[in-house]
Amino acid sequence: MLGKFFQKPGKEESDRVPPGQHLAKGFPVLTYGETPQVSTEEWEFRVWGLAKSATFSWSDFMALPQHEFTADFHCVTRWSKLDVKWTGIKVTDFMSLIELDPEVAHVMEHCYGGYTTNISVEDFLREENFFAFKVFGEDLPSEHGGPMRLVVPHLYAWKSAKWINGLEFLAAEELGFWERNGYHRRGEPWAEERYSNAFGF
Secondary structure (H helix, E strand, O other), rough: EEEEOOOOOOOOHHHHHOOOOEOOOOOOOOOOHHHHHHHOOEEEEEEEEEEEEEEEEHHHHOOOOEEEEEEEEEEEEEEEEEEEEEEEEEEEHHOOOOOOOOOOOOOEEEEEOOEEEEEHHHHHHOOEEEEEEEEEOEOOOOOHHHHHHHOOOOOOOHHOOOEEEEEEEEOOOOOOOOOOOEEEOOEEEEEEEOOHHHHHH
16 A cells, blocks of 8 residues: 555655655545435524524634645544645634634534544644535535535644534533544544544554
């Protein structure tokens, strides 16, 4: 597989590739379960928990400031893709619309298809995080999480939830799908936080 689909980073790239990772020549697709097919007309986004409940349409999101982002993308399955070009909406811009309870410390990301993943508020509210609806200038395809996904560049990609459609704000940490099944609670690539010690990895 190494050589055909992946390559070792060169000297000029080595400081951008976390330990144990190889560079992908394409943009691999890894999905657990079926790929949801959701149109922008039917797509909606909910906020609940320790926040004022609200529901947003696609047009509500598209009315927010849109930006171009270039970010490296690191998958826990040991591949990385550098300089992925996205179009999206900053998490911080969206969160300016949300009224949070001061007790909030964690977020559960919810997605079409039932996928969930947890993230701390501190990690979630970082300036570089965004909701993406285009990649390399094209509408985000369903296999990459379209019509919209979250992108959290500083954590492994399973935290960048595909097909995202809601945020549940929590006072205490709860574990999402992969975290309940042996993945690390946080997922920092540079520390190789791949798996949970609780599962013996």
